[in-house]
Amino acid sequence: MTNRTQQAEETKTRILHAAQRLIAEKGIEKTTIKDIAQAAGVAVGTFYCHFKSKGEIVLGIDRNPYEQLTRYIQEMENYTFGQKLYAYFTNWYKIGETYGPRFLREWYRLALDIEKYTDMTGMAPKIVMERDALALLLQQGVSEGELNLDTPVEDISCLLACELQGTSMYWCFMDGTVPREKIVRDFITYVAEPVLEKHGLKTPLLPR
Numbered sequence: 001m002t003n004r005t006q007q008a009e010e011t012k013t014r015i016l017h018a019a020q021r022l023i024a025e026k027g028i029e030k031t032t033i034k035d036i037a038q039a040a041g042v043a044v045g046t047f048y049c050h051f052k053s054k055g056e057i058v059l060g061i062d063r064n065p066y067e068q069l070t071r072y073i074q075e076m077e078n079y080t081f082g083q084k085l086y087a088y089f090t091n092w093y094k095i096g097e098t099y100g101p102r103f104l105r106e107w108y109r110l111a112l113d114i115e116k117y118t119d120m121t122g123m124a125p126k127i128v129m130e131r132d133a134l135a136l137l138l139q140q141g142v143s144e145g146e147l148n149l150d151t152p153v154e155d156i157s158c159l160l161a162c163e164l165q166g167t168s169m170y171w172c173f174m175d176g177t178v179p180r181e182k183i184v185r186d187f188i189t190y191v192a193e194p195v196l197e198k199h200g201l202k203t204p205l206l207p208r
Contacts, residue, residue, distance in 0.1 A: 012050045015040045019057050024103035028058065028110050055120035062107060062126055065095045070133040081146035082203035085137060089164070089192065089205070092130075093184040096168050101176040108169060131161040148200035156195060163191050 018039035022031045033054055037047045051057045073088050096104060110117050111125055118124065135157035141147040167183050188205050196205075 008050075011040075011042060011046065015042065015047060015050055016057065016060055020061055020099065020103055023058075023061075023106050024100060027106050028054075053120075055122065058110070059121050059123060061099075062111075063123075063129065066092070066126070066130065066133075069095065070136075073137065080203040081137075081141040081144060082201070082205045085141075085192065085196075086188065086205045086207070088134075088137060089188060090184055092164060093168070093180045096171070097176075097180050101172045101174075104168065104172045108172065127161050127165055130164065131157050134160050146200075146202045147196065151199040156199070159195065160192060163187060 015036060019031065019036045022035055022039055026035070031054070033047055034044055036054075036057070037044045040047075051060065069088065069091050072091075073084050076084055076087065079087070099107070110120070111127075114125060135153050138147065138151065138153045138157055142149060142151050142153065164187070167187050171178055171180060171183060185206070193201065193205050
């Protein structure tokens with residue numbers, strides 16, 4: 001990576017972090033591109049060198065880490081299906097924890113207004129991306145003999161994606177006072193493992 005490329009990446013990251021802080025403080029609607037640029041210590045023109053709109057920066061915040069997580073899990077070698085799912089769930093919650101409950105509450109306000117979200121970002125809700133990522137993991141489990149051939153992959157991936165978001169929303173309602181480590185462990189213990197065990201799960205998700 002050249003110095004110029006590295007500087008560009010650092011600037012982009014600084015803009016993303018500034019936007020995340022402001023959205024948590026002021027909300028998405030009241031946060032302007034000018035506010036973000038000032039908080040990041042860059043000119044408005046520099047902002048537009050990295051992002052075309054506020055909607056694009058929202059996508060950068062709310063999707064990039066999860067897309068990177070999906071790629072990371074897919075590239076994991078010498079791990080069982082159960083270990084891969086465990087890594088996906090635990091890291092999914094860790095990403096949310098880095099955002100904090102205030103930011104996530106603002107994100108949920110936007111995400112629940114489907115028309116506004118799609119107008120701003122030009123994309124389907126993020127839960128669709130998460131459902132598809134889980135479906136891919138589950139289908140790999142079927143192909144590897146870790147789940148039964150007749151496992152209803154689409155139904156289960158939809159259920160798990162909904163439960164993930166529901167538990168995350170609960171954490172926001174409790175203002176982050178409930179340890180996310182407990183939430184993810186309870187999610188795996190009482191939701192993910194029992195559902196998958198009904199469809200022949202061969203390797204446990206939680207470390208034994």
